[in-house]
Amino acid sequence: MNYIYHMNYPEAKDKFIQAWGNLGSSWGINRSMAQIHALLLLATEPLSTEEIMDELKMSRGNVNMNIRALIDWGIVFKQHVPGERKDFFATGKDIWQLARQVSRERRRREIEPILTVLEEVHRVEGTNKEEIAEFRKVTGDLFDFSTKVDGMIDKFTKSDQGWFYKLLMKL
Amino acid sequence: MNYIYHMNYPEAKDKFIQAWGNLGSSWGINRSMAQIHALLLLATEPLSTEEIMDELKMSRGNVNMNIRALIDWGIVFKQHVPGERKDFFATGKDIWQLARQVSRERRRREIEPILTVLEEVHRVEGTNKEEIAEFRKVTGDLFDFSTKVDGMIDKFTKSDQGWFYKLLMKL
DNA sequence: CAAAACTTTCAATAAATATTGAAAGTTCTA
DNA sequence: TAGAACTTTCAATATTTATTGAAAGTTTTG
Numbered sequence: 001m002n003y004i005y006h007m008n009y010p011e012a013k014d015k016f017i018q019a020w021g022n023l024g025s026s027w028g029i030n031r032s033m034a035q036i037h038a039l040l041l042l043a044t045e046p047l048s049t050e051e052i053m054d055e056l057k058m059s060r061g062n063v064n065m066n067i068r069a070l071i072d073w074g075i076v077f078k079q080h081v082p083g084e085r086k087d088f089f090a091t092g093k094d095i096w097q098l099a100r101q102v103s104r105e106r107r108r109r110e111i112e113p114i115l116t117v118l119e120e121v122h123r124v125e126g127t128n129k130e131e132i133a134e135f136r137k138v139t140g141d142l143f144d145f146s147t148k149v150d151g152m153i154d155k156f157t158k159s160d161q162g163w164f165y166k167l168l169m170k171l
Numbered sequence: 172m173n174y175i176y177h178m179n180y181p182e183a184k185d186k187f188i189q190a191w192g193n194l195g196s197s198w199g200i201n202r203s204m205a206q207i208h209a210l211l212l213l214a215t216e217p218l219s220t221e222e223i224m225d226e227l228k229m230s231r232g233n234v235n236m237n238i239r240a241l242i243d244w245g246i247v248f249k250q251h252v253p254g255e256r257k258d259f260f261a262t263g264k265d266i267w268q269l270a271r272q273v274s275r276e277r278r279r280r281e282i283e284p285i286l287t288v289l290e291e292v293h294r295v296e297g298t299n300k301e302e303i304a305e306f307r308k309v310t311g312d313l314f315d316f317s318t319k320v321d322g323m324i325d326k327f328t329k330s331d332q333g334w335f336y337k338l339l340m341k342l
Numbered sequence: 343c344a345a346a347a348c349t350t351t352c353a354a355t356a357a358a359t360a361t362t363g364a365a366a367g368t369t370c371t372a
Numbered sequence: 373t374a375g376a377a378c379t380t381t382c383a384a385t386a387t388t389t390a391t392t393g394a395a396a397g398t399t400t401t402g
Contacts, residue, residue: 004294005294006294006295006296007291007292007294007295007296008295008296008297009295009296009297009299009302009303009306012292012295012306013295013306015288015291015292016288016289016292016306016310019284019285019288019289019292023281023285025199026199026280026281027198027199027281028196028197028198028199041309042302042305042306042309043305044301044302044305093308093309093312095312095313095316096316099316099320109197110194110197110198113190114190114194117186117187117190118187118190120178120186121178121183121186121187121190123175123176123177123178124177124178124179124180124183124184125177125178125179125180126179126180128180130215131180131213131215132180134213134214134215135180135183135184135187135213137264138212138213138264139187141264141266142266145266145267145270149270
């Protein structure tokens with residue numbers, strides 16, 4: 001007889017939240033931030049700060065700061081719940097839209113700045129011909145490549161889901 | 172009159188190394204590792220551990236560990252220098268090849284594991300119909316999306332430069 | 343095979359980053 | 373408009389991650 005183990009909900013939920021947190025932190029995103037995001041992804045209703053503190057065992061300050069960072073990233077939103085005074089939070093459930101938004105932000109925060117630096121340092125001067133040539137070559141190649149990637153991400157962030165799936169077909 | 176400031180070589184080199192280190196660390200790559208890589212990118216000859224320690228003001232242990240991590244990532248190689256006993260290190264200068272190799276490794280190290288978790292937790296069971304439905308929906312969507320991205324990166328890592336540029340044209 | 347040349351390891355330490363929680367700030371309501 | 377409800381801030385602290393450096397290990401050479 002062959003049994004497949006089926007997790008119960010609390011176990012699966014926790015496993016997903018931990019995994020999302022780890023993935024975030026290996027890509028330079030605060031673990032708490034990623035965990036809060038994971039929790040909101042699973043929630044069927046908007047959650048309050050208290051509910052998040054409670055489920056993830058985090059302090060009010062931490063939840064508040066990371067919720068605001070998520071809002072700043074454009075992937076979490078305040079939701080007014082009628083009859084309630086405090087804030088409730090929810091995230092978009094469309095994974096495609098999430099990916100676009102994260103790409104957009106990382107492009108702005110990390111790719112654009114490195115392009116600026118590459119452009120600046122490319123104008124280097126010096127007496128050692130060989131090292132200057134190598135420096136210009138490397139930074140120039142990086143600039144060209146990054147510019148292309150930047151353009152590609154830009155297209156992606158402005159595209160719709162159909163575009164992406166059509167692109168996948170072509171590959 | 173309009174003067175454009177041209178950096179001198181040491182300044183530009185340092186700026187590039189710092190910027191590459193920062194970029195690495197905001198993408199979850201050890202700063203020292205990224206800086207060593209940057210230094211090797213600019214070098215016109217293979218460098219020894221001592222030269223790296225010296226230029227980047229790092230300890231022998233740190234250089235040794237991070238060089239080995241770079242070798243493990245497949246982007247730095249030992250080079251034998253005739254008449255020398257110690258190891259010298261160099262990195263590939265082809266940016267396209269570098270991008271493919273980094274993609275390949277990150278796919279293996281980070282995307283594959285999350286796919287495993289998503290698949291596992293998707294088989295969740297529980298009594299609350301609504302939360303189970305939401306859980307299955309979210310993890311299923313993430314799995315589908317990640318599988319597609321995984322496949323795309325796989326194609327990318329196996330492709331040649333022409334493929335990539337042709338793809339960029341299509342966009 | 344001794345000792346010099348070189349590399350690796352890893353416990354201790356430092357540095358960077360994340361988190362807490364209490365106090366200050368703000369907004370709402372009666 | 374006082375005070376209750378709620379949010380934000382931030383210095384202190386904890387945690388995680390990176391780095392050091394000296395000792396142990398390995399390889400080479402004469």
